[in-house]
Amino acid sequence: MIDAAELAPRLRAGDRRALARAITLVESARADHRVQAQALVSALRATGRQALRIGLSGTPGVGKSTFIESFGLMLTGQGRRVAVLAVDPSSARSGGSILGDKTRMDLLSRDPNAFIRPSPSQTQLGGVARRTREAVALCEAAGFDVVLIETVGVGQSETMVDDLCDLFVLLLAPAGGDGLQGVKRGIMEMADLILVNKADGDLRPAALRTCADYAGALRLMRPRPQDPEGFPKAMTVSATERAGLAEAWAEMQALAAWRRDSGHWQARRAAQARRAFEEEVRHGLLAALASKPVRAEMERLGQAVEAGHTTPEAAAASLLWLLNRAGDPHPEI
Numbered sequence: 001m002i003d004a005a006e007l008a009p010r011l012r013a014g015d016r017r018a019l020a021r022a023i024t025l026v027e028s029a030r031a032d033h034r035v036q037a038q039a040l041v042s043a044l045r046a047t048g049r050q051a052l053r054i055g056l057s058g059t060p061g062v063g064k065s066t067f068i069e070s071f072g073l074m075l076t077g078q079g080r081r082v083a084v085l086a087v088d089p090s091s092a093r094s095g096g097s098i099l100g101d102k103t104r105m106d107l108l109s110r111d112p113n114a115f116i117r118p119s120p121s122q123t124q125l126g127g128v129a130r131r132t133r134e135a136v137a138l139c140e141a142a143g144f145d146v147v148l149i150e151t152v153g154v155g156q157s158e159t160m161v162d163d164l165c166d167l168f169v170l171l172l173a174p175a176g177g178d179g180l181q182g183v184k185r186g187i188m189e190m191a192d193l194i195l196v197n198k199a200d201g202d203l204r205p206a207a208l209r210t211c212a213d214y215a216g217a218l219r220l221m222r223p224r225p226q227d228p229e230g231f232p233k234a235m236t237v238s239a240t241e242r243a244g245l246a247e248a249w250a251e252m253q254a255l256a257a258w259r260r261d262s263g264h265w266q267a268r269r270a271a272q273a274r275r276a277f278e279e280e281v282r283h284g285l286l287a288a289l290a291s292k293p294v295r296a297e298m299e300r301l302g303q304a305v306e307a308g309h310t311t312p313e314a315a316a317a318s319l320l321w322l323l324n325r326a327g328d329p330h331p332e333i
């Protein structure tokens with residue numbers, strides 16, 4: 001039993017267990033939990049706290065978890081509080097979780113200034129991004145300064161991160177040959193910072209080459225209004241040797257500060273909020289359509305249309321009338 005009213009003050013005080021329970025509430029598909037979750041997220045808005053939300057993407061094996069551990073520890077070492085949320089759009093299918101194994105970030109997960117949340121094993125309705133948005137808001141309310149949102153570099157995860165984050169970092173590994181292998185143009189165009197990881201040992205020359213290739217490609221891209229001079233940028237890092245991390249952080253901070261001063265930060269968050277609202281409405285309508293009485297009426301009217309007892313238009317109007325009349329503000333999600 002989760003008591004939402006009792007969670008809010010503990011969460012505001014930065015209690016990580018309260019935060020974990022609040023996120024569980026937010027991820028729950030139960031209608032009563034949804035109502036509580038919404039009330040909790042709304043109540044916590046008043047804190048006005050804002051974290052830097054950094055999206056981090058990269059194909060499996062590039063070193064995301066190693067990077068997050070090193071980068072996260074650097075930030076907590078500076079007195080910052082860091083939350084890590086995983087988004088795995090494929091988890092709905094596989095039932096798996098990219099962060100299911102917490103030992104992936106062993107040191108960070110034991111750091112009192114860090115909070116690591118595995119990817120939710122999500123529902124058939126695919127609410128991963130929707131619920132992650134609320135989870136991010138909860139982390140902010142709990143006083144985390146940086147929220148890292150990690151995704152596996154597949155499918156729509158990047159757009160999802162774009163909907164959730166202030167900055168988008170693409171992590172790459174050194175390429176074997178020449179050229180920009182395997183990175184879709186659309187993903188590159190979204191990146192604010194490209195970090196070529198594993199710039200150490202034997203891999204260092206290849207990492208430098210890959211970085212130069214990407215820096216060249218980024219220079220050829222159309223300038224974006226949300227960027228100051230020199231962005232997007234490509235840099236090398238080594239997550240294992242913890243090299244280049246302070247430089248990468250300095251660039252992220254510089255970009256964030258520029259966007260705050262120029263108003264792009266606020267505009268982006270406003271647009272994200274608006275898209276989230278519209279998505280919630282669409283989702284609510286679909287959920288209402290899927291509800292039992294509406295489905296039954298749909299079936300009845302469908303048969304009537306097939307039998308020629310009514311026109312498709314009249315039947316649709318009748319169903320929409322029923323939907324409008326349903327008026328339940330909290331349909332089953």
Ligand code: GDP
Pocket residue numbers: 058059060061062063064065066067197198199200201203237238239240241
């Ligand atoms: P993920 O799948 O993207 O989370 O990647 P992991 O963090 O699990 O790393 C995949 C492999 O790359 C592991 O064997 C890591 O030890 C290795 N790796 C990660 N970062 C670095 C790095 O900076 N340098 C080198 N040489 N190897 C690294």
